[in-house]
Amino acid sequence: MxxxxxxxxxxxxxxxxxxxxxxxxxxxxxxxxxxxxxxxxxxIGVIRGYRADLDGSFLDSGFQPFATVALKQGDWHLMTEFEAKVAALPQVLEAHRLFGDPDYLLRIAVADITAYERFYAETLCRLPGVAQVTTHLTMKVVKGNRGLLAGHE
CATH class of the missing domain: 1.10.10.10 (Winged helix-like DNA-binding domain superfamily/Winged helix DNA-binding domain)
Structure with missing residues (x-):
């Protein structure tokens, strides 16, 4: 390039x-x-696709907490099962496996805190192998995703 x-x-x-x-x-x-x-x-795959940048508040997805997840000590099968379940959840916008503790960082989108509480209790905490979930609420977006090349002109 x-x-x-x-x-x-x-x-x-x-x-x-x-x-x-x-x-x-x-x-x-x-x-x-x-x-x-x-x-x-x-x-060649440098451009993977095109999409609109949507405002979640218009789509019942305006509440977007991050959650860190620690898994119970387990085996490879447990981790792959957890990852498959997370990948299938429409509320999870992003899921990253981390080095060290915790094991995962998730970005979640739901309508409001009540919807998140329900998702947390009924879905997130019941995923295979979950030992602990910690929720992180954004106070302010200091710098949003402006793209990989923003500021590199």
Missing amino acids: DRIDRMILHELEQDGRLTNADLAAKVGLTPTPCLRRVRNLER
Whole structure:
């Protein structure tokens, strides 16, 4: 990847709805070579897809706590079973296996604190191998996800 590919990626991270003509103008190319570069970045997997950045408060998903999960000492089967169950839960937006303690960090989206309490008690704490769940509430988003190349212009 060269400097122009990185410029293309940066622009698409900021606005995935840019037309090819607008994108080409922003990165200093004509439309045909720009489109060729974008298609190549898609083909090799650098660009994995395009999607809208949604406001969860309009979709009964505005309450988004983080939860850390510690598993009971167990075997590989228990961990893979836990991961499969978590991956299938629509309320879990992200799930990361961590080094050390705790074992997992989850980002969850539900309507409100009452919905989270229900999800916590009826689902999260009942997942295979769970020893402890700790909830972390965001006080303020200091820096949100602006993309991998934001600030690298």
